[in-house]
Amino acid sequence: MQTNFTRCSFKLVFTVTIFVAMVYLLHYQELLQVKIKMLMSSSSNQPPYHETDIKQIQEKRHRQLQQYCSNQKKQTMIKSRNQFRKFFEPRDKESLRTLKQLIYNDRAKLIFCSVPKVASTNWKRIFHTLEGRFQNPTDQDGRLIHQGLPDITELSKPDLQSRLKTHFSFLFTRHPFERVVSAYRDKLYSSKDKYLQRKYNKIIYKLYRNESYTPDKTPVTFEEFIRYIIYEWRDGKTYRLNLHWRPVTSFCFPCLLNYTFIGKLETINQDSYHITKYINNVTNLNLELPTIRRYKTESRTSLSDYYKNISDRILTDLYKVYENDFLAFGYSLDGIFRRLKV
Numbered sequence: 001m002q003t004n005f006t007r008c009s010f011k012l013v014f015t016v017t018i019f020v021a022m023v024y025l026l027h028y029q030e031l032l033q034v035k036i037k038m039l040m041s042s043s044s045n046q047p048p049y050h051e052t053d054i055k056q057i058q059e060k061r062h063r064q065l066q067q068y069c070s071n072q073k074k075q076t077m078i079k080s081r082n083q084f085r086k087f088f089e090p091r092d093k094e095s096l097r098t099l100k101q102l103i104y105n106d107r108a109k110l111i112f113c114s115v116p117k118v119a120s121t122n123w124k125r126i127f128h129t130l131e132g133r134f135q136n137p138t139d140q141d142g143r144l145i146h147q148g149l150p151d152i153t154e155l156s157k158p159d160l161q162s163r164l165k166t167h168f169s170f171l172f173t174r175h176p177f178e179r180v181v182s183a184y185r186d187k188l189y190s191s192k193d194k195y196l197q198r199k200y201n202k203i204i205y206k207l208y209r210n211e212s213y214t215p216d217k218t219p220v221t222f223e224e225f226i227r228y229i230i231y232e233w234r235d236g237k238t239y240r241l242n243l244h245w246r247p248v249t250s251f252c253f254p255c256l257l258n259y260t261f262i263g264k265l266e267t268i269n270q271d272s273y274h275i276t277k278y279i280n281n282v283t284n285l286n287l288e289l290p291t292i293r294r295y296k297t298e299s300r301t302s303l304s305d306y307y308k309n310i311s312d313r314i315l316t317d318l319y320k321v322y323e324n325d326f327l328a329f330g331y332s333l334d335g336i337f338r339r340l341k342v
Helices: 002-041 051-071 074-088 093-099 120-130 157-166 176-189 194-208 222-234 265-283 300-307 312-321 323-329
Strands: 102-105 110-113 168-173 261-264
Touching: 051 261, 051 265, 051 323, 102 120, 110 120, 120 265, 168 265, 176 194, 176 222, 176 300, 194 222, 222 312, 261 265, 312 323
Parallel strands: 110 168, 168 261
Antiparallel strands: 102 110
């Protein structure tokens, strides 16, 4: 009798334990789903700030750009205008490389200046999707992202002028000194693009070490990379700098093209929401900018690790290289850079 009672008690306890465990698992799954929904709601599907806010932010950014453009020296404006006019003339390699950064899509009525190291790959995913090559921006092969998109070099003068009047044009910028760090890390230090890594390590090795670079050697230092950028700039070759670290104002023509929207990588999710909203309204699609790797502003600690041993003289020269970007897009020398007298 006692044995039967014990067995029944054990079965009851076991049954209750299983039941509680199942309830707990179901509850955990519900909590997990809630967390996933919360994460999804923070993506570009949800409005990150009010329409009034975006209007004020854009007005401020456009005022900043207009002030910069009005203060530009006449000679600088003539140089930019001539560079853009080369589109209508027999095209040299340099002009083609510059103008191909301006891609367009007639389905969504878009013109986009693609700035490397400023979320350009993700925006190209959107453009490929709009071209009908993929159903979803996240489906695409990363190796093909930078190929096959229509750019303005394919347009006649009347067709380009027409699109400049009717299309929604936009670009994204980034703090220049952060962009330099990103370019160094991604293209020279630990790069999947072995061609660029070898090319620029060879150039810089020869300039500052007077020796040949081979893949088994350590990459150039960040200071050497900065010195190379300054060297090219002083030699009057800013327009020949690789686009991954070339000043944005030298190839997006912000004073000549009246951009509808000026985005910043520092506010990528907020800005992207409003651009994708426009795209979806025009196309009746439901696209969003892929956020596989959310942008996170380089911490001042991280920047300090790269810049702390760079002399004020070199940093001041680097600022001069990107001075137009600082002034045009409202970036400042704060934090560790306040010591500079520019």
